[in-house]
Amino acid sequence: MSDVITVTGNVATPPEFKVTTGGMPVANFRLASAQRHFDRSSGSWVDDGTNWYNVSAFRGLAEHVAASVSKGEPLVVTGRLRLRAWESGGKKGVSIEIDAETLGHDLRWGTATYTKQSSAQTAASVSEPNTPPVPAAAEDGWAAPGGADGTRPALHAVSETPF
Numbered sequence: 001m002s003d004v005i006t007v008t009g010n011v012a013t014p015p016e017f018k019v020t021t022g023g024m025p026v027a028n029f030r031l032a033s034a035q036r037h038f039d040r041s042s043g044s045w046v047d048d049g050t051n052w053y054n055v056s057a058f059r060g061l062a063e064h065v066a067a068s069v070s071k072g073e074p075l076v077v078t079g080r081l082r083l084r085a086w087e088s089g090g091k092k093g094v095s096i097e098i099d100a101e102t103l104g105h106d107l108r109w110g111t112a113t114y115t116k117q118s119s120a121q122t123a124a125s126v127s128e129p130n131t132p133p134v135p136a137a138a139e140d141g142w143a144a145p146g147g148a149d150g151t152r153p154a155l156h157a158v159s160e161t162p163f
Contacts, residue, residue: 003081004007005098007053008106009033011073017066027062029069031055031098055079057100058118065103074106 010029019025035048048056055077079100086095092149105112 004078004101005081006076006078007031007033007098007141008074008076009051009072010051011069011075012052015065015069017062025059025062025066027065027069028058029055029065029071031075052096053077054095054097055100055103056097057103061100061102064117065100068105069103074109075103077103079103088163096133 009031010033012032015029017027031053031054033051035051037048038044038046039046057081077098077100079098079102082099084095084097086093091150106109
């Protein structure tokens with residue numbers, strides 16, 4: 001069982017893109033999430049420190065991170081949480097890591113332009129497990145319901161048996 005977490009914050013380090021010896025693309029960066037609360041006595045927001053996360057993205061997501069994310073940008077990251085104890089030079093600590101499943105820019109703070117990966121790029125990249133195919137978009141930029149050819153998927157009978 002794994003813990004899933006969603007965090008908002010700012011990219012603290014430029015994403016580092018690498019390809020493993022096995023050929024898997026990986027992107028790593030640090031995310032800073034400032035903790036704030038409203039102080040009713042002063043009527044203002046007060047900073048409560050910053051949480052730091054090491055974020056890793058794999059396969060196609062890693063390639064998209066390398067092409068889309070820069071230091072200082074606000075992001076929303078969802079992924080599997082990992083806590084790792086470490087020891088170095090007599091110091092001990094815990095590293096908080098997120099294996100990203102999805103991420104995107106936090107649109108509260110600005111705008112973004114989305115560019116869909118082409119079918120040729122999708123076929124050439126490493127496919128992620130259990131990812132359904134996305135219908136191709138028509139010239140107007142919208143995908144037809146049920147598929148690129150406009151056909152709708154067949155409806156399946158629903159069982160009357162209670163669960």
